[in-house]
Amino acid sequence: MAAPFIFSFCIVNIDYSVLQGTGKTYLAGAFAELLCVFPLTSLSQAHTLRRLSQGDTMTNRTWIASIAAAAAITICSWGTSARADGFTQAQVGWGTNCWNSGNDSDGDTLNQSCEQALAAAFAPTVWFDNGEDTSAGVPHFAAKSLGFAAKAVSIAYYFSYLKDGGALFGIGAHDGDSEFAILEIHFDGANWMVDWMYLSAHRKATCDASFWYHFTQIEWDTYYRGWAMVYSSENKHANYASDSTCDSGCLGDENCDRDFFQVPETNRNVGQSFGPLLPVVQLGSAFESYFDVNKKFCGWQRAGASTSHDGCAGAYHDHLKDFGY
Amino acid sequence: MKRAAWVAVTVAAAVALVLLMSRRGGSSDDPAPAVSSKPPPAERPGPAPQLGPAPVPAAIDDAVIAQVLDEELVAVASGVTIAELGADDAKPCAGRPVWLRARLEGDTGEGRLVSRWIWASEQRLSMQPGATARFTAQAPGRYPIRFQVVRSIEGKRIGVLAERTLELDVVDCGSGPPPLRVEAKVMGGRANFTALAAVPTRGGYRWEFGDGEDQASDGPSVRHDYPILELRDREQRSYRVAVEVAGADGTLLRATSSVILYGQVSPPRPPAIAAELGDATWDEAGRRWQRRLEVDNRERPVITWERGERHTLHDGDRVASRNLTVAELLTIIENRAAGGLVATVTVTAAETGPGVRRITDRLFGHDAAGEEASLTWVPWDRDDFDPDPVPPVAPRR
Numbered sequence: 001m002a003a004p005f006i007f008s009f010c011i012v013n014i015d016y017s018v019l020q021g022t023g024k025t026y027l028a029g030a031f032a033e034l035l036c037v038f039p040l041t042s043l044s045q046a047h048t049l050r051r052l053s054q055g056d057t058m059t060n061r062t063w064i065a066s067i068a069a070a071a072a073i074t075i076c077s078w079g080t081s082a083r084a085d086g087f088t089q090a091q092v093g094w095g096t097n098c099w100n101s102g103n104d105s106d107g108d109t110l111n112q113s114c115e116q117a118l119a120a121a122f123a124p125t126v127w128f129d130n131g132e133d134t135s136a137g138v139p140h141f142a143a144k145s146l147g148f149a150a151k152a153v154s155i156a157y158y159f160s161y162l163k164d165g166g167a168l169f170g171i172g173a174h175d176g177d178s179e180f181a182i183l184e185i186h187f188d189g190a191n192w193m194v195d196w197m198y199l200s201a202h203r204k205a206t207c208d209a210s211f212w213y214h215f216t217q218i219e220w221d222t223y224y225r226g227w228a229m230v231y232s233s234e235n236k237h238a239n240y241a242s243d244s245t246c247d248s249g250c251l252g253d254e255n256c257d258r259d260f261f262q263v264p265e266t267n268r269n270v271g272q273s274f275g276p277l278l279p280v281v282q283l284g285s286a287f288e289s290y291f292d293v294n295k296k297f298c299g300w301q302r303a304g305a306s307t308s309h310d311g312c313a314g315a316y317h318d319h320l321k322d323f324g325y
Numbered sequence: 326m327k328r329a330a331w332v333a334v335t336v337a338a339a340v341a342l343v344l345l346m347s348r349r350g351g352s353s354d355d356p357a358p359a360v361s362s363k364p365p366p367a368e369r370p371g372p373a374p375q376l377g378p379a380p381v382p383a384a385i386d387d388a389v390i391a392q393v394l395d396e397e398l399v400a401v402a403s404g405v406t407i408a409e410l411g412a413d414d415a416k417p418c419a420g421r422p423v424w425l426r427a428r429l430e431g432d433t434g435e436g437r438l439v440s441r442w443i444w445a446s447e448q449r450l451s452m453q454p455g456a457t458a459r460f461t462a463q464a465p466g467r468y469p470i471r472f473q474v475v476r477s478i479e480g481k482r483i484g485v486l487a488e489r490t491l492e493l494d495v496v497d498c499g500s501g502p503p504p505l506r507v508e509a510k511v512m513g514g515r516a517n518f519t520a521l522a523a524v525p526t527r528g529g530y531r532w533e534f535g536d537g538e539d540q541a542s543d544g545p546s547v548r549h550d551y552p553i554l555e556l557r558d559r560e561q562r563s564y565r566v567a568v569e570v571a572g573a574d575g576t577l578l579r580a581t582s583s584v585i586l587y588g589q590v591s592p593p594r595p596p597a598i599a600a601e602l603g604d605a606t607w608d609e610a611g612r613r614w615q616r617r618l619e620v621d622n623r624e625r626p627v628i629t630w631e632r633g634e635r636h637t638l639h640d641g642d643r644v645a646s647r648n649l650t651v652a653e654l655l656t657i658i659e660n661r662a663a664g665g666l667v668a669t670v671t672v673t674a675a676e677t678g679p680g681v682r683r684i685t686d687r688l689f690g691h692d693a694a695g696e697e698a699s700l701t702w703v704p705w706d707r708d709d710f711d712p713d714p715v716p717p718v719a720p721r722r
Contacts, residue, residue, distance in 0.1 A: 149439040
């Protein structure tokens with residue numbers, strides 16, 4: 001008797017637009033959404049389920065495992081059902097000790113392990129249209145303190161797409177695509193939460209629709225003020241905070257949908273220009289720089305299989321320097 | 326397995342809907358909900374968890390702040406003062422958000438100072454940076470909210486330059502939904518408002534947008550544009566929006582809500598290239614549409630146009646793209662200074678067949694400084710032309 005009740009309560013918090021996905025994606029998403037009701041002791045469980053639901057390739061074994069995991073988490077968490085904004089200190093593993101403690105290789109007062117933990121915890125859910133065929137990338141990230149007084153941190157996610165499909169009106173196809181997102185989060189004494197999100201959308205180019213979004217303007221995946229949802233335009237990778245805003249972008253020629261999603265990897269911290277950790281990143285025989293305003297981002301074109309037909313994307317640092325990176 | 330799961334989800338969703346309605350007791354009154362056609366994120370009703378490191382008293386003193394935020398607070402002399410401190414609703418309802426705002430005067434430090442709010446709610450202390458903050462109290466009562474202007478000194482030492490406490494009385498507005506409320510969706514300076522009535526109405530809405538403008542509408546939804554150009558980067562400005570409508574019994578229903586606008590700073594861009602596309606004319610002999618294109622470059626170094634693209638958008642969002650030479654894309658009538666030109670753009674009837682929604686052209690080149698230059702125009706859009714008969718008649722605009 002108890003099981004259906006628990007299950008039904010969990011379903012309350014499903015974002016019904018997930019229904020747009022395929023059957024497996026939907027159900028996997030639904031089980032990932034179960035987590036929204038219950039504070040977890042570790043975000044890794046939630047990340048596991050979110051990544052399981054990323055594609056439509058779950059095997060029966062992973063499928064059953066995800067159901068079992070979600071059910072177990074649900075039952076274990078019953079009785080602590082109220083939610084708070086963002087992630088707890090226990091979930092992230094860091095609080096005020098993120099500042100001025102331990103290894104700080106990039107000299108920004110933040111502990112490197114804390115930077116990694118925060119980037120992983122807040123990595124956004126990036127949705128794509130089924131027509132997307134250039135979503136491959138080698139994401140990198142950077143984090144920096146916005147001050148201990150505000151307990152605020154900025155996290156930049158460099159999506160680093162290998163190519164721009166150029167299928168839609170506007171800028172032609174080219175190697176590399178230097179779109180990005182920046183989250184500003186803060187620690188309120190108990191929880192970490194998102195305050196602002198900047199999404200690049202053809203920044204400094206035609207159809208520039210880059211924008212700072214306040215947390216009240218963002219759609220959330222599972223965790224309110226935790227996992228922001230980003231809509232990436234089909235093969236152009238311009239980022240928007242809503243499907244409808246995307247679809248009306250660039251003379252109405254952008255197209256977004258919630259067909260499948262990616263969560264950027266967060267195991268490559270490039271640091272900042274005043275403390276670079278990965279000044280040059282090699283992939284195959286090609287090199288990219290995240291700190292050279294004159295080095296266009298070419299998506300490691302020689303290492304990839306892309307066929308350039310209009311050069312490369314703008315230099316990452318030409319954008320990120322404007323944000324103090 | 327899969328079918329069983331689907332059935333379970335369907336049944337569970339139905340039960341969940343009932344539970345949802347009974348637990349929430351009405352919708353949130355978020356003054357700036359998520360901008361999406363999708364369901365907005367849910368507010369968090371009900372008791373909040375005890376998440377803080379330790380329960381804190383309703384009164385907030387420096388010792389509690391120092392303990393929870395792991396700081397050493399130091400009073401610092403300064404020229405900044407807190408000129409105003411308030412909420413957008415003097416008596417907010419329990420369970421509904423209210424916006425807090427402060428205004429500073431004097432030496433505000435050119436970005437070196439941090440404004441922050443600190444309150445004790447749901448048995449824990451919370452800190453929110455910023456000159457504005459959204460506060461939600463789950464239970465009625467008096468809530469002291471501390472506002473501070475601070476700056477980092479060194480390590481965990483925080484200098485307090487100014488502070489004041491706002492006493493906010495949160496009242497019980499009942500558990501049911503209000504008879505009328507306003508939903509706002511804001512993007513840039515454009516706001517879409519919808520009046521949501523929980524009781525029958527006679528229709529005929531009267532709106533006040535808080536900026537001196539008002540409007541009457543037959544339906545419950547209106548759109549209004551606010552000026553945001555003078556706002557600085559992420560500076561916030563709020564407007565109090567009100568709507569009135571007569572209930573079916575003649576009672577006047579009124580609802581108010583705050584709408585928050587956020588300033589944006591555009592990145593520096595190359596000077597614009599001026600382009601003007603003339604009206605379309607139908608050439609019966611050639612069975613084609615033609616438009617005059619004028620391009621003027623008054624600010625950038627000389628531009629050399631190198632290639633073009635024509636993209637055809639079909640129903641179903643399918644796009645067909647073609648690479649063209651400049652001569653294929655344009656019939657140049659006159660070359661002007663610095664890459665300016667006058668040309669004819671042609672779209673044949675064959676290109677505008679059934680299922681074609683729009684044609685977009687792109688022209689690419691580089692200026693003498695090596696910077697990329699591009700132009701975009703839409704020579705044909707189905708929405709601008711009467712689709713039948715073929716050949717099409719004159720465009721509607």
